[in-house]
Amino acid sequence: MPIVYLKRSTPVARAYLPPICSRIISSQCSRANAGEIDELERRWDNLVDRLGSESLPDFLRLHWNSRNAFVRHSELFKVIRNRITSAADVFTLLREMDEDIDTYLALHQPAVSQWDADWQRSAQELLLFSVRQPYPMLMAAKRRLSDADLGELLRASVVISFRYNVIGSLHPGDQERVYNTVALAIHQGAITTLAEAINALRPIYRSDAAFRADFAEAALKTTHGRKARIVRYILGRLEKQVSGQDFDTASALYTIIARKRLGSVRQSRSGKLHFPAGQYGSD
Template sequence: MTNTLLNTGTASFNDLIANGKTFQVPLYQRDYSWDRDEWEDLWLDILDLPVEKNHYMGYVVFQEQDTKSKFFLIIDGQQRFATLSILCLSAIRLLKEWVENDIDKEQNELRIEKLTEKFLGNFSTSKLTISPKLILNKNNDDFYKSYLLAHRKPPAISKLKPSQKKLWQAYEFFYMKIKEHFLTKSGEALAKFIDEETSNDLIFTTIIVSDDLNAYKVFETLNARGVKLSPADLLKNYLFSKAFASSTSDLEETERRWQSINDFLSKNDLPTFIRHYWNSRNELVRVSNLFRVIKNQIQSPQTVFCLLNELEGLASIYSAFENPADTMWNKEQRNLIRSLNLFGVSTWYSLMLIAKQKLSEQEFTKLLHELNVIIFRYNVISGLHANEIEVIFNKLSLKIFNGDISIAAQAFEQLKEVYVSDENFAQAFSTKLISTKINKNLVKYILVELENSISGTQHQFEDATSTIEHILPENPNSAWETYFQANEQEYYVYLLGNYTLLEESINKKIGDKVFSEKQQFYKKSTFKMSNGELNYTEWTPVVLRNHQDKMARWACNAWKSYYVQNK
């Protein structure tokens, strides 16, 4: 078949509509469907343009009908084009009102003429109508021409078809917004707002096709009417164009595989998944450069299908990283992945994607443990920058991908430089504050792991019977002011040293009692950190800090690499 994809590019609304082109919505397109939510979003985006400088409107797909006459069918993008045309009409409506009220009449009449010719169409002096640049579908076009382009109010709005009613409501919505925005009644400012700022700063990615049948196929395949592009959309469009250059059947197979990937991941996850996949076997690339790098390396239908095969095969693993309960994991792996997800970082995904592919189950599990320890020490407690650790993980990923490393012990040698030493880890832990208001599960996880370390138990932090006890209560009574000044209580209450574990039944009875009254309840607990490690006569800032120092020493044993010898 001939190459039906002519070109792709980037263009502003001004470039598209004000360049002598005519656009028509095909018969198979749906009616106008945008409502107030979309109008409001667009208006707010337009108001942000002076600060943001431009706003990305997503991709539009056109089928070129006639090169000489510059006539295009809109395969995807009619909702946005119709709405932007209505925005222009609403501005012209306001200018007409100002003309009727003799506000800068001659200049505003000229502005109306120029804006109409540029964005809406040429005015026929014989027919007294506009030959429009935009032709809507059969259900909307007559209404658009007869009422919106003519600035006429329909006789019975309640009897309009739903899509016609939406067109009229959009016209009213933008008229009111523009009127409120230009209370100074400056025609010059309004014309500049439409002609220079808005039309030049709304940016589209354009895809132009020539074949009628395949234009419909592209429309069905891309299937993102009016949706703004993500990096995944950019990649999707590029891959589809490469597959499309080969044959229609290749395009269908591309769509099948892309849909298979989507079945495992949400659209929001796709860009991150693709980046993590890429970084698992290539030098580190940032999100902003992802599309450019992949585009440079994937340039034929064969490389497209190779990439999709790999993405399709790994999507289920990636999805399981976010779901510890997935049947892919054994009990130990499930617990390790659950805690990694608690840490709130995803820098480990690329490394473990390739590790899952290349390492044995036993070595994969060992490496999961090492990452738990390293990330907890480095990110969670020490609060060090993620950039450095991601670079180290990437270097290790490449060694695993190339077959240079096949066991966790070798992997740890590459990770040593981001393994926080016991001394530095204990120092950071001894002053660490984590609020249960923000991260209750993380606090409970830490307490449970500490308890397991000092008592040799194997509690799970999801266990509903164990609860977090704030020794200095979150809402202390006035008696606590003897030990903690009122203005410092909020700080001390969320230090790790102020937490302990208690059974739910015991915790309910304690309330905001002072420490001396709480001790009898602590001794009834089965948790060692409560019944055996809180033998203090009082609970003060000094005692709390000393207790947290002791917890820091526990932590050095609780989160320790298999490959670091005890001193």
């Protein structure tokens, strides 16, 4: 029984998915199956070429969770082995992966995507926060909802992520399952509007009162690269909230703190930035 190892796929994917796919095709074809094997390899190589340096197993899991019940990284290929049982299943999987790859790449590389400026900004903010839990839901929304609803759902994901992950520092495990539930409902047609999606996300939306309390206790290191960028982002947003003007966040860390109206923002000797209770608590 021939097994095809696709040349440019990642080691993990090469060890699992291609052998599964080619084994299924081989076992179900009574005649020479070189044509189907070639087509499988062509589709697979095309996916890998488009992903470039991105992780194919990572994309596969996010894609899978946008259409199916939640699976962990450690369970992914076992689930695929159990679910992909025919040649038709193989080609359906590859076709559906191809359908989602543009959304995945736009979320990972918004600056070079064809998305409009607002969508790119929201995707860039999710990258800044290192939050990927919404991706399956956003993939499903791109397939099923209107562009206007997708744009609003992107923005809602940023707000939730800022409150829940960045300021609240809450565990993302429960959050990821909520996003998967919403993704599956969108994919299956149980959720068809933005309002329904937002309502389904309420369990992971920090209320204004909880967010203010979290914000008052927030302390972010300004010496760490990513955290420093988040601090600049926060200070830039505070400046916009106070003055109504956009601010150059690249220099915000070193200049806004000195501004009189933000004088209550305190930087400790350890390099952590502390925000004042009762101020700038909602945005």
